[in-house]
Amino acid sequence: MASSRDRQRKLARAKLDRQLARRAAAAKRRRQIQAGVGVAVVLALIVVGSAWALGAFDDDPKENTAADDVCLWTPQDATVNTNLKDVGTPATKGLPTSGVRPMTVTTNQGAPITVELDLAGAPCAAASIAHLASRSFYDNTKCHEITAEGAVRCGDPSGTGLGGPTYSFYDENVPTPEPSASPAPGQPATYPKGTVAMIANPPGANGSQFLIFFEDFTTATPKYPVIGRVTGGIDVVEKIGAKPTVDNGTGAKVKPKDDDVVVQSLTVGEPVAQVTSSPAPTPSASGAPAASPSAG
Structure with missing residues (x-):
C-alpha cells in the first residue's frame, strides 16, 4: 500500500512539474512577444521622430497650378x-x-x-x-x-x-x-x-x-x-x-x-512673337524727326 501511494505521489508530482513547465514556457513566450512589440514601438517612434525632424509632416500649402487671371472684366x-x-x-x-x-x-x-x-x-x-x-x-x-x-x-x-x-x-x-x-x-x-x-x-x-x-x-x-x-x-x-x-x-x-x-x-489676327514692320519716322510738332510710335 505504501508503494502504491508513493507512485501516486510521483505521478502527481510529475504532472505538476509538467504544468509548471508549460506555464513557465508560456510566460517566457509572452515576455518575448512583449519585448518584440516594445522594440517595434521604439523603432517606429524613432522613424516618426526622424521624419518629423526632417519636415515630412509640415503642412505646406499645395502649389497652385491653375493659371492666374490675366484680365478682369x-x-x-x-x-x-x-x-x-x-x-x-x-x-x-x-x-x-x-x-x-x-x-x-x-x-x-x-x-x-x-x-x-x-x-x-x-x-x-x-x-x-x-x-x-x-x-x-x-x-x-x-x-x-x-x-x-x-x-x-x-x-x-x-x-x-x-x-x-x-x-x-x-x-x-x-x-x-x-x-x-x-x-x-x-x-x-x-x-x-x-x-x-x-x-x-x-x-x-x-x-x-x-x-x-x-x-x-x-x-x-x-x-x-x-x-x-x-x-x-x-x-x-x-x-x-x-x-x-x-x-x-x-x-x-x-x-x-x-x-x-x-x-x-x-x-x-493671331499673336506673333515680335514686331515685324515699322512705319517711317514722321516729323514731330517741333519739326525734328520723332521716334517711331512706341507700342508701349
Whole structure:
C-alpha cells in the first residue's frame, strides 16, 4: 500500500512539474512577444521622430497650378446705359502677354489701316478688341469724331461716345506725364502720330472705343492708354483727320461734316512673337524727326 501511494505521489508530482513547465514556457513566450512589440514601438517612434525632424509632416500649402487671371472684366448694366451692346466677355486666363497682334481696319475712306496691338503693354485691350472683332462688333460702325487732339475716334456702334460692350476694363500703359505741354526739341510727343489708344467715358472704364492719332499730341496730363501703333495706311488716317467738322449735337465741333467715316470691318489676327514692320519716322510738332510710335 505504501508503494502504491508513493507512485501516486510521483505521478502527481510529475504532472505538476509538467504544468509548471508549460506555464513557465508560456510566460517566457509572452515576455518575448512583449519585448518584440516594445522594440517595434521604439523603432517606429524613432522613424516618426526622424521624419518629423526632417519636415515630412509640415503642412505646406499645395502649389497652385491653375493659371492666374490675366484680365478682369467689370460688368456694365445695359438697362442703365442703353447704348451698350451685349456680345459676351473675353476670357480671363491664358491670354497672350508678349509680342504683337495685327489689326486691320477697313473703312470707306481708302486703303485699309493696319495696326500692331501691343500684347506686353496692353494685353487686356488687345484681348478685348480681338473678342469684339470676332463678334463683328465693329463692322459697319462710324468713326464719329475727329478730336481737337489730332485723333480719329472710332469703335462706338451707337455713335454717341457712350456706347460699347457690357463690360469694361482698367487702364493699361498710360504714358508718363510730361513736365510741360511743350517738350524739348527732339523729344517725342506724348502720343506720336500713328499711336492707337483707348478712350473711355468715364476715364478708366475702357470698353471698345479707340483713337488713332493723325498728328503728334503732347500733354502734361496723359489719360489715354496706348495699345498699339499704325503700321500702314497712316495717309488714310490723315485724310480722315483733314475733314471739316461740325457740331455733334453737344456743342463740340468734332463730327465729320461731308460724309460718314464708316468702319466696314475690323479684324484681328493671331499673336506673333515680335514686331515685324515699322512705319517711317514722321516729323514731330517741333519739326525734328520723332521716334517711331512706341507700342508701349
